[in-house]
Amino acid sequence: MEPTLSARDRSIFAAVVEEFVQTAEPVGSRQLTKRYGLGVSPATVRNVMADLEDLGFLAQPHTSAGRQPTERGYRYYVDHLMQAEPVGPTERQQLRQRLGPPEGAGIEELLAATCQALSVLAHQVGIAVAPRFEARVFRHIDFVRLRGSLVLVVLVSQSGVVHHRPVEAPEVEDQRDLDQMANYLNGLLVGLPLSRVRERILAEMASERALYDRLVQSALELGQRALGGARGEEGLYCGDPTPLLDQPEFSTAARMKELFEAFEKKGLLLRLLDQAAAAHGTRVIIGEEQGGLGLRGCSVVSTTYGCQGRVLGSLGVIGPTRMPYPRMVGLVEYTGRLLGEMMDHL
């Protein structure tokens, strides 16, 4: 499928990509030979460019304009030509500082800070997803009577993520009973991955103990109800999108509007990143590859983070397809490692 290019073709192609990424203008042959010491004449470059266009790697927005990479071209560049760029010391320091102060900061704040840092450093939109619900480990449950028969269920995972929802529990009157129920469930479930909590509850429900102890029975029922219900957009963090507005691809009102409308659909973003989290490692999604996400002309660079070897979630940046991929990959990967490190400490 992928054609093989000569060394010269590749260096010219890489030059076109890099020049275009920098200037956002179609790249002409003359300009290219001037700025990159390619050692060949513009005419030669033109011939090569014509070949690259035939291959579908370059395109011209209109006749008699320079060339710019196609999405397929970026894909080739990302897969075969580029190398992740190491993050400079200044930026490392900035990142550490931004993610740094764990003063009263939980995972949520850490993830939000990470997105924000990515937004600023990348001049794109940083995004991150919290550890998936099912991947978390049960740590603690609590029932708090609010009013009437309304009980607030508070669920804490091992990593410190708190989840809560109100539930109707008309059968239990006393807060002390609720405390006992929570106690019982805590003993039963602590250390279990949330994905297996449900089956454990079901198993327990069938046991003798549940059949004879009304309180145990209520506890199990309440626990089950508390776990139900998928989280919609929960767990998605998104940095400040305004740096994107400085990119020329979003300089028109129509494109800007499209962009923001796409960003409102958090569910789609979440799915995109969640799916990236399944894979372990860095992914680059270029333009239309995302499918009908509405992020026309955008790419996503994402990677996974985790601690102690386990993948917890993913993070990345979204920006125009014309982005400095080597820098972005380097930045996202470094940030991912840093985030994992922070979580280890947390």
Next chain:
Amino acid sequence: MEPTLSARDRSIFAAVVEEFVQTAEPVGSRQLTKRYGLGVSPATVRNVMADLEDLGFLAQPHTSAGRQPTERGYRYYVDHLMQAEPVGPTERQQLRQRLGPPEGAGIEELLAATCQALSVLAHQVGIAVAPRFEARVFRHIDFVRLRGSLVLVVLVSQSGVVHHRPVEAPEVEDQRDLDQMANYLNGLLVGLPLSRVRERILAEMASERALYDRLVQSALELGQRALGGARGEEGLYCGDPTPLLDQPEFSTAARMKELFEAFEKKGLLLRLLDQAAAAHGTRVIIGEEQGGLGLRGCSVVSTTYGCQGRVLGSLGVIGPTRMPYPRMVGLVEYTGRLLGEMMDHL
């Protein structure tokens, strides 16, 4: 300060405002007499308009264009000419439906749904602030050991808002001790407004009991630490801002960018609404009256909500200064009442 206008002046002025709000185009004298049966000729209208311009209520964007209201003009209109428009039955139903399903929904979800509903119905941006931290009532505290000396403090208020943060607590080793400490604090603080929790803890610290019981002492210290640290933007909810993009005032890229940059400054929005919450009742802030908020050309209509007579927070809409104020005031007030009602039920 406010000049008195004749009945005719007022009806012409109101017509100009309403026409401009609808069309977003400067209003001419001929057009006005045609669409509103004013019973006078265009020339008369021109004379009146010239007077209104002298008063600072109208302005023309350039010579030989129609007139549009100034911010001062809107202020006069809002204060003296308009009446809140009752919300139609269809919209009432829509609102109820959107705020309706309390299925596993806490206050957070309710507020988010409210903003979203306002955004959609008003074609502007709905915003809301949750009950202020200090106004809430202590209901429950819990300490959960996460790892090492890290303890997660979970704080539940009477209305079901959950607040949590990790805290270092090297002095307590055992989860059972933590439970006891939480128990003790719960007994001590339940039903107290959060604003008075701190003093209560300080008072207790000086008591005999604290001096001799290590656990009690730790509990009080931990409780104090858990309450410290103001949260920046927490409690602000914001609906989908994209409907605003359809308004002609934001049709240019530059204005759009300004708008989104202003919306990123959540702190400013929060302050604006918080300050509105202090007053009890509906407020209309027109254009520059907000001060350097960066929301140039925008107005805010806000009101307070609460249950059982107490003001809990505020909500409102942000939109272009050229907005249908009667409708907005009606909508925001109705939504505020509805929200209070929902919270009563919750």
Next chain:
DNA sequence: CGCTGGCACTCGGCCCCTGGGAGTGCTAAG
């Protein structure tokens, strides 16, 4: 055989100009 210089051609962007339309202010008459 591949590279290079030259040349004609193409096309988008910018500036200028012009005509049309909407609206005003002024004045004089009812």
Next chain:
DNA sequence: CTTAGCACTCCCAGGGGCCGAGTGCCAGCG
């Protein structure tokens, strides 16, 4: 005080022409 008429102003959209950047192709050279 109101109204009709009129001259004036100004914005805006559309058309034409110029300029520059860049291409494709061809012939010549190493």
